[in-house]
Amino acid sequence: MAELFHVPLSPFCRKVRLSLAEKKIEVKLIEERYWEKDPAFLRRNPAGKVPVLKIDGHVLSESAAICEYLEEVHPEPSLMPSEPLARFEVRRLVAWFDDKFHHEVTSKLLYERVNKKVMKQGFPDSGNVKAGAKAIKYHLDYMAWLLDHRRWLAGDRMTLADFAAAAHLSSLDYIRDVDWNRSDVVKDWYAKIKSRPAFRNILMDNVAGFPPPAHYADLDF
Amino acid sequence: MAELFHVPLSPFCRKVRLSLAEKKIEVKLIEERYWEKDPAFLRRNPAGKVPVLKIDGHVLSESAAICEYLEEVHPEPSLMPSEPLARFEVRRLVAWFDDKFHHEVTSKLLYERVNKKVMKQGFPDSGNVKAGAKAIKYHLDYMAWLLDHRRWLAGDRMTLADFAAAAHLSSLDYIRDVDWNRSDVVKDWYAKIKSRPAFRNILMDNVAGFPPPAHYADLDF
Numbered sequence: 001m002a003e004l005f006h007v008p009l010s011p012f013c014r015k016v017r018l019s020l021a022e023k024k025i026e027v028k029l030i031e032e033r034y035w036e037k038d039p040a041f042l043r044r045n046p047a048g049k050v051p052v053l054k055i056d057g058h059v060l061s062e063s064a065a066i067c068e069y070l071e072e073v074h075p076e077p078s079l080m081p082s083e084p085l086a087r088f089e090v091r092r093l094v095a096w097f098d099d100k101f102h103h104e105v106t107s108k109l110l111y112e113r114v115n116k117k118v119m120k121q122g123f124p125d126s127g128n129v130k131a132g133a134k135a136i137k138y139h140l141d142y143m144a145w146l147l148d149h150r151r152w153l154a155g156d157r158m159t160l161a162d163f164a165a166a167a168h169l170s171s172l173d174y175i176r177d178v179d180w181n182r183s184d185v186v187k188d189w190y191a192k193i194k195s196r197p198a199f200r201n202i203l204m205d206n207v208a209g210f211p212p213p214a215h216y217a218d219l220d221f
Numbered sequence: 222m223a224e225l226f227h228v229p230l231s232p233f234c235r236k237v238r239l240s241l242a243e244k245k246i247e248v249k250l251i252e253e254r255y256w257e258k259d260p261a262f263l264r265r266n267p268a269g270k271v272p273v274l275k276i277d278g279h280v281l282s283e284s285a286a287i288c289e290y291l292e293e294v295h296p297e298p299s300l301m302p303s304e305p306l307a308r309f310e311v312r313r314l315v316a317w318f319d320d321k322f323h324h325e326v327t328s329k330l331l332y333e334r335v336n337k338k339v340m341k342q343g344f345p346d347s348g349n350v351k352a353g354a355k356a357i358k359y360h361l362d363y364m365a366w367l368l369d370h371r372r373w374l375a376g377d378r379m380t381l382a383d384f385a386a387a388a389h390l391s392s393l394d395y396i397r398d399v400d401w402n403r404s405d406v407v408k409d410w411y412a413k414i415k416s417r418p419a420f421r422n423i424l425m426d427n428v429a430g431f432p433p434p435a436h437y438a439d440l441d442f
Binding site: 046047058060061062064065066068069072073084085087088091092094095096099100142 | 267268279281282283285286287289290293294305306308309312313315316317320321363
């Protein structure tokens, strides 16, 4: 069986978990305290971060590269369109969330509130938390603008772009940092994706010291 | 003709320029002072950064997504292998350079020394410069380790991974931050890639206030 070294609230790990689950690839989840720099883990991934996926006898790192590999080797159900411009749009949005959204929002909220405590790196920086709370509004509005024009974020079908976005938002929702009242279309989109069987495992996550809010796993939030 | 909005020393723009040139796609280069947040530019790319490529009637952003698009629409000459695991390795290394190397090295050297001055954001932070100068050694050693086992970074043929790496290293070489004496295999690899016709345009770059060292454009450095 495939093995995924991960941490529960990492949006990069969640994106891979969603891809694996949607494609019905069975995987054993192994929590990896990557910040403790265990030598055995560093051998698996010299970049020293999660996710790391052991599959088909290979050890793979970098979440976007992993998802493209899964798509090529397990093409059904497909999470990428077939037309080059549509594929470009999926990749652009995956990069938007994993790079820009992560830098402006996730790293400013989740990392300050959770990772710092778990990794014993001190207290949240209130300037960062404030900047993240401000930036997420702008990103939710951008998502609403996309979803006013499309059924899913990158077009008319669900793709990796939706999983990348839902991975970040679900981690932030766990710590009550998403204002679902800001946009009805974004809330409807999240309700649709949250109710997929692939999402169940994500909704069962529980991090010691950080109990999720009641609405986190509620499909009718 | 295609148009690329870019800044000369950006490794992300250089990666796209190398892909375009290798595929012999003619492009008009337009310098874009993206940090001045010109509204017309923000309409082209809401992420507010370069590169932005206008091609085939589309406006594309995010360098990795652009390169995948070019590869799919203009497959010859190919910069990606055909086998999924080999494609994974290319994507892993592109992410390694554009994410990890950029964060640990390029942003600490190039951004401190050049971008801050050009964008009038103050003086280089000496702690960052020191950290970048230390980290590049570790990365050059990692490249040497890869090149001890392979002709090119991701395998036996030149791929996007080589362009991603060469884009970062060429920008750092422009400001004299690469110690080519550290590894013969890395130097040989760079000499090979530097002598390609696709590289010529990169070697002619000249940024006002930052004259390149004599060896920068020298193929026999």
